[in-house]
């Protein structure tokens with residue numbers, strides 16, 4: 001990507017009340033003033049001041065941000081004009097004919113990275129912030145944008161390079177009695193830091209991408225009623241006819257800050273109906289795939305043994321037994337089950353908070369969502385895992401006195417960490433990061 005010309009794109013979603021158009025690059029001011037006019041032109045006397053003027057005859061606000069104090073680090077002009085595709089299109093056409101090029105997706109953030117305003121983890125956080133579907137994911141992205149992860153990775157990068165220099169020094173001065181540490185403590189420090197970072201991968205994945213939770217149980221247990229209750233609207237058909245749901249019903253929601261993909265399923269029973277049979281098979285497949293199974297049992301059923309028998313039919317590692325219809329069986333003693341169990345009423349909403357407590361406990365091992373200071377995404381985790389492999393090998397080489405090989409492993413390991421944070425630049429890695437952006441960011 002050329003980083004020296006002037007680019008422009010809408011920075012807000014088209015269709016809102018206002019469109020924000022961003023122009024960035026050396027000619028931003030010239031182009032801005034060519035399309036927008038106010039009492040006085042944009043310039044050094046009004047840096048970061050919003051000015052009212054016009055594009056053609058239509059009112060438009062404009063602001064000039066002088067390099068390097070802008071999002072991209074270039075000269076930037078942002079113009080706010082009428083919302084809607086037609087207004088944005090008119091303004092953009094004028095901007096392009098005045099000399100700007102249409103920005104590629106993520107190109108403003110890419111420039112910000114090239115100009116040293118953001119490291120690569122911060123650039124990724126910009127995309128995460130926009131796509132965050134739950135508050136936990138948002139907080140995680142905000143912390144990453146603040147630079148917490150980048151700082152840790154940079155520190156690690158420096159330790160690995162320092163260790164490499166130490167190994168090389170032992171080669172360069174083999175006979176000299178330099179004051180070498182027998183076994184540099186930095187080896188274990190780096191290893192512990194990597195392990196701690198890698199351990200955040202799972203939690204951050206759940207916060208960012210959510211978890212799949214399946215609702216299973218016998219027909220009429222109240223699965224669809226619970227789905228609707230958790231969503232807060234009627235997604236699935238509920239009726240007192242057993243076998244109402246015959247296919248899986250999927251829905252997305254956020255429960256206690258956590259993005260959750262809910263799957264309602266056909267009730268589990270033996271059936272001769274070929275369509276229902278297929279539905280039941282899908283229920284079993286969903287249970288196999290899900291991260292958590294909420295297994296519903298009808299607490300009001302006079303034949304509790306049949307509920308237990310259905311429960312025993314499934315083998316899901318992360319299951320919560322949900323005794324439903326507790327409004328019809330308030331003081332009933334219910335048999336113990338070999339998994340956490342809660343008592344709810346999908347109809348009245350009783351026990352839902354306890355159910356969410358149990359769900360979080362299953363997912364995170366604690367009832368509240370604790371957003372970590374730093375957490376790796378898939379890209380950084382893959383690079384760090386490779387780097388840890390190199391560090392382990394370097395430690396083994398070092399112990400064997402093979403300092404040259406240890407230094408080589410450390411160089412490769414440092415490169416992986418450098419790629420994660422953007423200290424080492426590789427076009428494929430940049431492509432991977434900026435591919436996920438939308439236009440205008």
Ligand SMILES: Nc1nc2c(ncn2[C@@H]2O[C@H](COP(=O)(O)OP(=O)(O)OP(=O)(O)O)[C@@H](O)[C@H]2O)c(=O)[nH]1
Pocket residue numbers: 217218219220221222223224225226237238239240241242243244245246265266267268324325326327328344345346347348
């Ligand atoms: N009293 C009471 N009735 C409930 C409760 N939950 C569900 N029901 C009723 O039980 C019947 C079955 O509910 P559904 O949600 O359709 O059950 P399901 O498990 O999805 O059933 P299938 O789709 O046939 O497998 C309906 O008449 C619901 O109104 C509850 O907590 N209390």
Ligand SMILES: [Mg+2]
Pocket residue numbers: 223224225236237238244245264265
């Ligand atoms: Mg149903």
